[in-house]
Amino acid sequence: MxxxxxxxxxxxxxxxxxxxxxxxxxxxxxxxxxxxxxxxxxxxxxxxxxxxxxxxxxxxxxxxxxxxxxxxxxxxxxxxxxxxxxxxxxxxxxxxxxxxxxxxxxxxxxxxYTDRQTVPGADRHAVCLDMADGSAALYARLTGLARTGARTGGTVLIAGGGLTAIEAACEFGERMTDLRIILAPGRNFAPGTKPGDLSKAGFDHVIATLERLGVEIAAGARIARVQPDHVDMEDGSTIAFDVCLWAAGFLxxxxxxxxxxxxxxxxxxxxxxxxxxxxxxxxxxxxxxxxxxxxxxxxxxxxxxxxxxxxxxxxxxxxxxxNGARPDAFTFGYSFRCISLGREDGLIQFVDATDQPVEEVWTGKRGAVWKEYICRRALAGVGFDNDLGPPPNVPPDTPPEIS
Ligand SMILES: Cc1cc2nc3c(=O)[nH]c(=O)nc-3n(C[C@H](O)[C@H](O)[C@H](O)COP(=O)(O)OP(=O)(O)OC[C@H]3O[C@@H](n4cnc5c(N)ncnc54)[C@H](O)[C@@H]3O)c2cc1C
Structure with missing residues (x-):
């Protein structure tokens, strides 16, 4: 060098x-x-x-x-x-x-970036969570669909069964109570499968939270094609939408x-x-x-x-x-995944070093507070915040190790 x-x-x-x-x-x-x-x-x-x-x-x-x-x-x-x-x-x-x-x-x-190439029509008729201005535009569109009354406004279809789709479904379910939210996780929620490799306790909490927030789950079949106002499912059924959010994989x-x-x-x-x-x-x-x-x-x-x-x-x-030295090998092991389930709920899914889930989970407000802390911690890790403060103390448990 x-x-x-x-x-x-x-x-x-x-x-x-x-x-x-x-x-x-x-x-x-x-x-x-x-x-x-x-x-x-x-x-x-x-x-x-x-x-x-x-x-x-x-x-x-x-x-x-x-x-x-x-x-x-x-x-x-x-x-x-x-x-x-x-x-x-x-x-x-x-x-x-x-x-x-x-x-x-x-x-x-x-x-x-979000894979909107694999399923025909997704690139033209679905939006995604790739950019801040895209998220702001989506928010404006969703508020434009609002009506007064529970789930009487427009329909938001969220395509995907991984953590991003779950996070979006819970966010909208909690904050946009007049919209109808449908999550289409494909075969991800089928019996014997778990979204995002969660433990049974973690998966059960996700399902219970989606139900609590009024999110409908259209599980079983994959989306075969996205049309301007509906999706064609591979089993021949259709689901109508006002907005389709694509959250099914990255390229x-x-x-x-x-x-x-x-x-x-x-x-x-x-x-x-x-x-x-x-x-x-x-x-x-x-x-x-x-x-x-x-x-x-x-x-x-x-x-x-x-x-x-x-x-x-x-x-x-x-x-x-x-400096003319031999670089060390990069070492890394996982300790948990953190998933936001709206602003008031979250899931900390503990995993082993290879990212396999163990049974222990933190849920509810405790999960939400930890998720928020970890988002801030990631930002501080990059170098933006030096005033992060101590980890939250609810409840007073040993904090998980943060990479
Ligand atoms: C809604 C959502 C929630 C998520 N939640 C979690 C989570 O809780 N935990 C977790 O671990 N992961 C999460 N992820 C995944 C995580 O965001 C990504 O894995 C992570 O951001 C990847 O970091 P990166 O630096 O590799 O790339 P990115 O964050 O994608 O950054 C890449 C940068 O490169 C720039 N760029 C791209 N192409 C070019 C080009 N040709 N020229 C110039 N610049 C270019 C982009 O503008 C961008 O700023 C989430 C993702 C989404 C969408």
């Missing part, structure tokens, strides 16, 4: 993973020129997008200030392509058109695959134990767009829980290399 000028570090993507890496490098490394590139001007708490669609106001978290405070710079642009041979990324900005940015080390963290951007970097079938960069691309040693990959195996956890799932520690790990790998 030795050179004459400053070592050029370019980070693609300011999500939980990429921004954590950028922050730690900016705070610790010297002789480095650090650039963060993202399409939007502000960090978005992606794990709160369903809350924003339910009416919560997002915090303003501008990248520019964040990076300047860490001796780096922020470029608002879309990365169009990577040229690993020349160590360049091609970017496009609204004002200046296309230009190139050179790197010595690239940190690849463009994350993921990763094709940037790495298009550049000839070694990727998995889904397009995640294949990394070694130090988060380094196996085909391009000057590229580190983190977050949802990285395929990362650890000794303790096995394959890391797409999550903020794993992505943010990966950002820390990439910064450590970079620091070791910059």
């Amino acid at each position: 030795a050179g004459t000028g400053p070592h050029e570090v370019v980070v693609i993507g300011g999500g939980y993973a990429g921004l954590t890496a950028a922050a730690r490098i900016g705070e610790t490394a010297s002789g480095v020129s650090l650039t963060l590139i993202d399409t939007k001007p502000e960090f978005v708490e992606r794990i709160r997008l369903h809350e924003m669609a339910g009416g919560s106001t997002p915090r303003a978290l501008p990248y520019e200030d964040f990076m300047t405070a860490r001796h780096g710079r922020f470029v608002q642009a879309k990365v169009m392509s990577i040229d690993p041979g020349r160590r360049r990324v091609l970017i496009e900005t609204d004002h200046k058109g296309q230009s190139e940015v050179a790197y010595d080390t690239l940190i690849y963290a463009p994350g993921s 990763v951007p094709p940037l790495a695959a298009d550049a000839g970097i070694e990727v998995t079938q889904s397009g995640q960069i294949v990394t070694d134990e130090t988060l380094t691309s196996v085909s391009h040693p000057d590229i580190l990959a983190v977050g949802d767009a990285a395929h990362v195996m650890t000794e303790i956890a096995g394959k890391c799932r797409m999550s903020c829980a794993a992505g943010r520690p990966m950002g820390e790990g990439a910064a450590r790998t970079f620091d070791a290399r910059l």
Whole structure:
């Protein structure tokens, strides 16, 4: 890594993973020129997008200030392509058109987005929780459907049976009591299956909460096609909607695959134990767009829980290399999943280090308070908040370990 000028570090993507890496490098490394590139001007708490669609106001978290405070710079642009041979990324900005940015080390963290490609019509007729302005627009649409009286307003169909779909269904069920909310989890809630790999206690609590909040569950069949005002189910039935929210799986951007970097079938960069691309040693990959195996956890799932520690790990790998040392392997193990079930309820599902659920769960207000704390803790972990305060003391139990 030795050179004459400053070592050029370019980070693609300011999500939980990429921004954590950028922050730690900016705070610790010297002789480095650090650039963060993202399409939007502000960090978005992606794990709160369903809350924003339910009416919560997002915090303003501008990248520019964040990076300047860490001796780096922020470029608002879309990365169009990577040229690993020349160590360049091609970017496009609204004002200046296309230009190139050179790197010595690239940190690849463009994350993921909702899969609206697999089921026909979803891209045209369904909305998703990918962007803050999308969540705000969804909130405006939902309030426009409101009527007076329980469940007499419009119908919101939520497609998906994983944690994002459950969180959205509970959020709307609790906060928009005049709307009819239908959750279509496909085969996910069929007998013998559990959404998001929950324990029996966790699954039972989710079902009880959905029922308490008046969410209807259309389980059993998958959605075969999305039409402008209804979905066709694979069993021949249809469900009418005013708004269809798609929350059924994530895809990763094709940037790495298009550049000839070694990727998995889904397009995640294949990394070694130090988060380094196996085909391009000057590229580190983190977050949802990285395929990362650890000794303790096995394959890391797409999550903020794993992505943010990966950002820390990439910064450590970079620091070791910059100083001519051998980087340590990235270590990570899971301890719990936290799921918001509206503002007043939540589920902390404890898991073993490999992410398999154990029976213990925290539910109700205790779960909600912990979930909120963990969202704030994730933000503080990136570097935005230094005034997090102690963990909540309801009830006075030993707090779970927080990665
Ligand atoms: C509603 C919701 C709730 C969730 N709740 C949880 C939870 O409770 N716990 C949990 O662990 N996970 C949760 N997740 C998943 C979690 O949000 C993601 O796994 C996590 O955000 C991934 O982090 P990341 O940094 O890899 O990518 P992202 O957060 O997706 O960030 C990627 C960044 O890259 C930028 N980018 C992408 N392409 C380009 C490009 N070409 N050029 C420039 N910039 C680009 C994007 O603008 C974005 O800022 C939730 C997801 C959703 C949608």
